[in-house]
Amino acid sequence: MPLVTTKEMFKKAYEGKYAIGAFNVNNMEIIQGITDAAKEEQSPVILQVSAGARKYAKHIYLIKLVEAALADSDDLPICLHLDHGDSYELCKDCIDGGFTSVMIDGSKYPFEENIALTKKVVDYAHNRGVVVEAELGKLAGIEDAVNVDVRDATFTDPDQAVEFVERTGVDSLAVAIGTSHGAYKFKGTPYLDFERLEKISNMLPDYPLVLHGASTVMPEFVKKCNEFGGQIPGAQGVPEDMLFRAGKMGVCKINIDTDLRLAMTASIREQLINDPSNFDPRKYLGPARTAIKGMVQHKMRDVLNCSHKI
Template sequence: MLVTGKEILSVAKEQGFAVPAFNAGSGQLLNAVMEACEEAQSPVMIAIHPDELSFLTDSFVAQAIYLANHTKIPVCIHLDHGASFEQVMHAISIGFTSVMIDASHLSFEDNVAISKKVVEAAHAANVSVEAELGTIGDTGNTVEGGVSEIVYTDPKVAQDFIDQTGVDSLAVAIGTAHGIYPKDVDPKLRLDILEEIEALTDIPLVLHGGSSNPDEEISKAVTMGVNKINISSDIKIVFANELREVLNAGNLEAREPNVLFPSCMSETKKVALNKINLFKSNDKVKFY
């Protein structure tokens, strides 16, 4: 069933788990994560970045909506890191039920102004809005982008931002980065900052850059109030690695998609199931 971001995350906040937001950059990834969520009885947010949408074209959203309308699990179609009011409006016009406006690189006042403008337009269309306060890091070549220096979310201004904008969920910066960390980097989440933000705010909190952080830190973040976690690199890397294995196996006649991709999808599904269990979203469909 197709739901909004507010609908899917309000239950997660009430029940104390995090909804997985998988970046579905292809039909194969989309089907793999949907199979995982149906098997685990987990709600899901299908996240699509503007760069992914540009590659896939608008028709891909219709495919995602079709799947959402033909399953009993809650599915939200979410625009990931919308960079402008125009991008967000386009997403709403083609059927997204949740949008993110990412103006975190702007001043607090400008972030408030554009986020408020998006909220007013999106809520009129019954679409939920996520915004970001603070900045997420960037480990390298990712479509999501980021900055080299993380600016942590200031807990003392988070609720003020929420009150001024009316956003439905807030992405916080506590030390995560988009992409997979280099081997010589040991990522650490500032759970102390998360604890303070959670105590001072009243809407679901979102963690971006959830790939490759230690499982124990992610699990702890969920228990401390994170209700949505974005996963992109982890599912795409295992898909790509398996595809390399298939292509390098020596069968020069292997060219049909239904020959090349099934094992890649299987590896993606395994990672998705692991994340679902880590986020404690398994067996939560019963609450919707």
């Protein structure tokens, strides 16, 4: 089965009131863990590549790894998505290079400039059968090249969201309602502005919304990292019940990156501390791949509610 876009995925997700997981990939083990989980859960999946991952692993390597995942996954619907593309040129390169979905992130620009940039990418992508995600509002936090101070973060304005979608023709919209990038999402009690989300969803009926910065920062992985020599004090993510609720309110795509990093790192730390003589990458990356698979299965079953939705 070839790569697909998110159009049919999101249509089914919106009607079924669930969300598709968009998992960031950087190497073979991460891709294998995610796609093996999706196969077992019979869930559609979005593999997304940040600019940082593309620089680290190289475009051609990631494409070939995803092609291998397709060949190994029968009829599993897989979309390959560019996460946080920061320029028209980067989006164009990914569209021309085989991606079926791209995100143009013009949220750092003034409203009109964001519209103009997004519309330019949309026109190029749609002529080539590729879908586009954009962002309105700014999420705080740090992830790869994205670095927004909490003082500069702004929630998405519902009226602007409607105008933005109408003027750009963008296929999905990432909204800012309180999530943030990285492992330190909340200093106090977690809060998402569901009233704002409901308003945006009602004003954009049948339209797929996206949540970025939506890792739970699962406590068991944080604890294990710290237990085996890590230093991740006070890490806190988005509670899973909040993500489940968002999936019933028009959010069709939920981004997960930090939980992947924590699952992998916790496993590798445990393997190397428990067996200091271990210098075989297969013997510590193998268990890390298994940890990723288990975590992704949990997300698909219990949080995103997208299991058995193929």
